[in-house]
Amino acid sequence: MLRVDKRKVDEKREVKITRDYTVYAEGSVLIEVGATKVICTASVVDKVPPFLKNQGKGWITAEYSMLPRATQDRNQRESAKGKLSGRTMEIQRLIGRALRACLDLEKLGERTITIDCDVIQADGGTRTASITGGYIALEMAIRRLIEQGALSENPLISNVAAVSVGIVKGQELLDLSYVEDFEAEVDMNIVMNEKGEFIEIQGTGEESTYTRAQLDTLLKLAEKGIAELIEIQKREIKECFEGC
Numbered sequence: 001m002l003r004v005d006k007r008k009v010d011e012k013r014e015v016k017i018t019r020d021y022t023v024y025a026e027g028s029v030l031i032e033v034g035a036t037k038v039i040c041t042a043s044v045v046d047k048v049p050p051f052l053k054n055q056g057k058g059w060i061t062a063e064y065s066m067l068p069r070a071t072q073d074r075n076q077r078e079s080a081k082g083k084l085s086g087r088t089m090e091i092q093r094l095i096g097r098a099l100r101a102c103l104d105l106e107k108l109g110e111r112t113i114t115i116d117c118d119v120i121q122a123d124g125g126t127r128t129a130s131i132t133g134g135y136i137a138l139e140m141a142i143r144r145l146i147e148q149g150a151l152s153e154n155p156l157i158s159n160v161a162a163v164s165v166g167i168v169k170g171q172e173l174l175d176l177s178y179v180e181d182f183e184a185e186v187d188m189n190i191v192m193n194e195k196g197e198f199i200e201i202q203g204t205g206e207e208s209t210y211t212r213a214q215l216d217t218l219l220k221l222a223e224k225g226i227a228e229l230i231e232i233q234k235r236e237i238k239e240c241f242e243g244c
Contacts, residue, residue: 004179005034012163012225013125014176017136017236026113027140029236031133034177035123040133041116042141048110058108058155060138062095064130066119091127092117094200098131098160098191101140101199107155109171113141124178128162128189132229135160139237158193161229165190165218167210174221185209190222194230 007013013034021030027042048059078084099115115138117130139159145151152200164176167186181187185208191199203215210218223240 001034001130003173003179007175009171010174010221010224012228013177015132015229015232017133017232019136019140019236019240025137025141027137027142029133029136029140031129031136033125033129033132035121035174036125036129038116038126038129038133039116039118039120039137040130040137042134043114043116044111044139044141044145045177046111048112051079051108054110056110057105058099058110059112060096060103060115060135061112062092062099062115062117062130063174064092064117065096065129066122066126070119070122070174082149090128094127094189094191095130095134095200098162098199099134102138102193103142103157107151107153109151113138122178124176124181125164128164128191129206131160131162131191132233136233136236139233140240142233143237143241147156158195159230160191160193160199161226162189162191163222163225163229164188165204165221167208167218169190172214172217172221174225183216186214186218188218188222190219190226192223192226205215 016032018030022028025041026044029040038230052059068077114136119126165174165188166176166184168180168184184206186205188203190201
């Protein structure tokens with residue numbers, strides 16, 4: 001199958017990371033996955049939600065938004081509507097769950113880290129890019145807390161990254177662009193850690209069903225893509241804290 005951008009079926013889009021994209025957040029990156037661009041920032045406060053008070057544990061939460069002209073047509077800001085859409089709430093809960101799985105909340109202490117993911121340009125895979133970039137911003141913030149002496153132990157357990165896979169015209173594909181996602185018979189978002197363990201699998205047959213063999217192929221594609229993304233995360237962190 002010839003993809004629109006001439007990628008192989010098991011080839012992810014080009015990934016570019018710009019570290020410290022904003023100057024005030026404890027950790028920040030601009031992640032570009034093909035034409036999709038997301039600003040991910042990690043902000044630290046020394047308090048926790050009421051349900052965690054006096055428990056000696058920290059918390060990771062996330063907020064997700066898309067700029068009005070991140071897509072081909074302008075969308076109204078959700079703040080102007082006065083409420084978040086169901087899609088937005090679902091995505092930011094996914095990002096929060098994914099990133100909480102990567103660290104020991106007790107070692108974080110009673111502090112909250114908020115990961116803000118703002119999509120400035122969308123071409124498919126905004127939630128997976130948010131998780132992958134959000135992890136880098138989170139690790140940057142954690143490492144800086146350690147450097148400042150605010151943390152005595154590193155609470156990070158394992159890198160976490162995410163990628164989309166799907167079936168388009170009967171072919172299993174890695175890392176769907178918007179056009180591919182729109183045409184997909186099956187669409188999945190996979191979140192995994194560095195250990196090769198699954199954190200979340202979101203899979204839907206869009207007017208189609210799929211077999212166990214096809215599911216196995218999709219999971220193998222996701223494993224390959226996520227392993228490559230984790231290598232990019234590691235490289236960016238290494239370059240940042242050895243060279244900046």
